[in-house]
Amino acid sequence: EVQLVESGGGLVQPGGSLRLSCADSGFTFNNYAISWVRQAPGKGLEWVSSISGSGGSTYYADAVKGRFTISRDKFKNTVSLQMHNLRAEDTAIYYCARTRVSRGWYFDYWGQGTLVTVSS
Amino acid sequence: QMTQSPSSVSASVGDTVTITCRASQDSSFWLAWYQQKPGKAPNLLIYGASTLVDGVPSRFSGSGSGTDFTLTISSLQPEDFATYYCQQTNLFPLTFGGGTKVEI
Numbered sequence A: 001e002v003q004l005v006e007s008g009g010g011l012v013q014p015g016g017s018l019r020l021s022c023a024d025s026g027f028t029f030n031n032y033a034i035s036w037v038r039q040a041p042g043k044g045l046e047w048v049s050s051i052s053g054s055g056g057s058t059y060y061a062d063a064v065k066g067r068f069t070i071s072r073d074k075f076k077n078t079v080s081l082q083m084h085n086l087r088a089e090d091t092a093i094y095y096c097a098r099t100r101v102s103r104g105w106y107f108d109y110w111g112q113g114t115l116v117t118v119s120s
Numbered sequence B: 001q002m003t004q005s006p007s008s009v010s011a012s013v014g015d016t017v018t019i020t021c022r023a024s025q026d027s028s029f030w031l032a033w034y035q036q037k038p039g040k041a042p043n044l045l046i047y048g049a050s051t052l053v054d055g056v057p058s059r060f061s062g063s064g065s066g067t068d069f070t071l072t073i074s075s076l077q078p079e080d081f082a083t084y085y086c087q088q089t090n091l092f093p094l095t096f097g098g099g100t101k102v103e104i
Helices: none
Strands: A005-007 A010-012 A018-023 A033-039 A045-051 A058-060 A068-073 A078-083 A092-100 A106-110 A114-118 B002-005 B008-010 B017-023 B031-036 B043-047 B060-065 B068-073 B083-088 B100-103
Touching (some): A005 A092, A018 A033, A106 B031, B002 B083, B031 B060, B043 B060
Antiparallel strands (some): A005 A018, A018 A078, A033 A045, A045 A058, B002 B017
């Protein structure tokens, strides 16, 4: 059974940094692309970033480009999202999602999400 | 940009509900649909515009290509009351529609 687990969320001040992690359970993690998708309170879904299975290709939404970095550790079977210079508008639940790339990039399994709150 | 309509719809058990999604540029058949219930992560329903994910009831169907896509829920069941999102899967940045809340 595929089970993605996010960790690392919490309360951070504007301008601060946070590192989210996504770990798998039950599938060959390193064979799949992984993405982060966020959802601000009461709002819709927003794609944040994706990384290919090899880790050689990374993609970012304009809203986070230059501030967030996605990476993967093939030995630990984890994908991380390093977030710097956080803003109030980054407040959201952050989901990691296994990403299929056969007919475009879409998300077939999701974690339960981790809440990031940016506030002073 | 993905424009989804309506933003909400009221329906009854047994009704047929149709949700549309319009892409600002040609997305071919590269579109996915998700269902999200309150407090839960989204759940993939359809990819490739019309391919149903294993285990998803056949009352869900997707159609369309290019810029216009449709999600149809036939014979609405109590567990179908949720918010639905489309997502273009073709180009970065990947983008979602604004969501359609299906309410009783």
